[in-house]
Amino acid sequence: xxxxxxxxxxxxxxxxxxxxxxxxxxxxxxxxxxxxxxxxxxxxxxxxxxxxxxxxxxxxxxxxxxxxxxxxxxxxxxxxxxxxxxxxxxxxxxxxxxxxxxxxxxxxxxxxxxxxxxxxxxxxxxxxxxxxxxxxxxxxxxxxxxxxxxxxxxxxxxxxxxxxxxxxxxxxxxxxxxxxxxxxxxxxxxxxxxxxxxxxxxxxxxxxxxxxxxxxxxxxxxxxxxxxxxxxxxxxxxxxxxxxxxxxxxxxxxxxxxxxxxxxxxxxxxxxxxxxxxxxxxxxxxxxxxxxxxxxxxxxxxxxxxxxxxxxxxxxxxxxxxxxxxxxxxxxxxxxxxxxxxxxxxxxxxxxxxxxxxxxxxxxxxxxxxxxxxxxxxxxxxxxxxxxxxxxxxxxxxxx
Numbered sequence: 001x002x003x004x005x006x007x008x009x010x011x012x013x014x015x016x017x018x019x020x021x022x023x024x025x026x027x028x029x030x031x032x033x034x035x036x037x038x039x040x041x042x043x044x045x046x047x048x049x050x051x052x053x054x055x056x057x058x059x060x061x062x063x064x065x066x067x068x069x070x071x072x073x074x075x076x077x078x079x080x081x082x083x084x085x086x087x088x089x090x091x092x093x094x095x096x097x098x099x100x101x102x103x104x105x106x107x108x109x110x111x112x113x114x115x116x117x118x119x120x121x122x123x124x125x126x127x128x129x130x131x132x133x134x135x136x137x138x139x140x141x142x143x144x145x146x147x148x149x150x151x152x153x154x155x156x157x158x159x160x161x162x163x164x165x166x167x168x169x170x171x172x173x174x175x176x177x178x179x180x181x182x183x184x185x186x187x188x189x190x191x192x193x194x195x196x197x198x199x200x201x202x203x204x205x206x207x208x209x210x211x212x213x214x215x216x217x218x219x220x221x222x223x224x225x226x227x228x229x230x231x232x233x234x235x236x237x238x239x240x241x242x243x244x245x246x247x248x249x250x251x252x253x254x255x256x257x258x259x260x261x262x263x264x265x266x267x268x269x270x271x272x273x274x275x276x277x278x279x280x281x282x283x284x285x286x287x288x289x290x291x292x293x294x295x296x297x298x299x300x301x302x303x304x305x306x307x308x309x310x311x312x313x314x315x316x317x318x319x320x321x322x323x324x325x326x327x328x329x330x331x332x333x334x335x336x337x338x339x340x341x342x343x344x345x346x347x348x349x350x351x352x353x354x355x356x357x358x359x360x361x362x363x364x365x366x367x368x369x370x371x372x373x374x375x376x377x378x379x380x381x382x383x384x385x386x387x388x389x390x391x392x393x394x395x396x397x398x399x400x
Contacts, residue, residue, distance in 0.1 A: 109379055125180060187223075249318050256281050283314050
């Protein structure tokens with residue numbers, strides 16, 4: 001054991017002499033490669049890139065982050081043992097479900113130790129923002145398909161703008177708006193308000209995604225009434241907030257499970273949620289809730305289709321985790337969220353707590369919670385968070 005530690009220290013010292021801050025560079029290489037691959041999987045660039053090629057790049061990204069963890073991170077042996085066992089369990093359930101998002105995101109969460117969250121945030125905004133602009137341009141000049149969709153019974157035309165589906169594009173814009181406001185600490189100038197408002201209107205006109213439009217408006221409203229939102233969170237203890245979060249998530253899952261098509265109240269809720277209750281309920285009827293995951297065949301509207309197909313897709317991130325990755329992965333996700341919420345509230349990182357709450361709200365209706373090219377808040381578990389995200393006692397007194 002001592003020999004392994006000595007070799008590790010020797011290799012680490014070598015890297016430190018040859019490269020400035022090698023741990024950070026290894027992490028960001030892995031982060032950028034995986035986030036970009038995760039982004040491309042949700043676009044029509046997949047007409048040029050096969051799934052095996054993309055998965056090979058995902059494996060390469062993980063190698064860089066794992067090297068960083070093994071060489072440069074200081075963990076107790078018991079912690080590493082727990083992480084290893086968790087990793088084996090996650091890999092197994094991902095292999096069964098054919099969905100590896102949790103596995104690779106988990107590596108990035110663990111590897112974020114000692115990395116500044118602010119740098120991860122800036123990297124995310126630049127990388128995904130630039131990728132989104134290039135995707136729009138590519139869809140307009142014909143490099144990738146700009147798929148259009150209709151809404152049943154209406155003349156509305158919905159544009160995907162290079163994404164696989166309009167709602168995916170709108171969700172991407174929502175997450176960029178959210179984390180841009182986090183970057184600005186919810187303190188926006190008038191031109192920024194106008195710009196974000198214009199983007200929201202444009203997304204509604206182009207994609208006709210009502211729920212994501214509401215989420216975008218909510219980001220703007222939170223920025224406008226930020227001091228009142230902070231006042232509410234500062235009054236709520238971490239324990240009470242976690243109870244509220246768990247109750248909200250479980251309510252939405254039970255709502256889908258108990259859905260009755262003939263019930264008028266359920267009909268109204270289902271219409272508001274764009275038929276999500278129907279397919280959530282269908283998932284529970286077709287499949288048992290597994291302990292360690294299962295494969296759930298799904299066919300969504302996104303991408304190109306050749307001929308008729310039977311639509312079935314689980315939109316809710318929480319129901320997806322429960323049905324595809326199993327009870328244990330659902331509990332893992334819930335514990336992660338509760339730990340993050342406790343950390344953010346106890347340390348008065350209310351900016352990040354607000355972001356987490358909006359991510360949870362979005363994840364009830366979309367499938368992107370475990371996709372790091374959408375949601376990066378989970379890396380805040382081990383990342384180094386600056387006090388600039390912290391509300392001081394003076395600030396809180398001003399707010400109150």
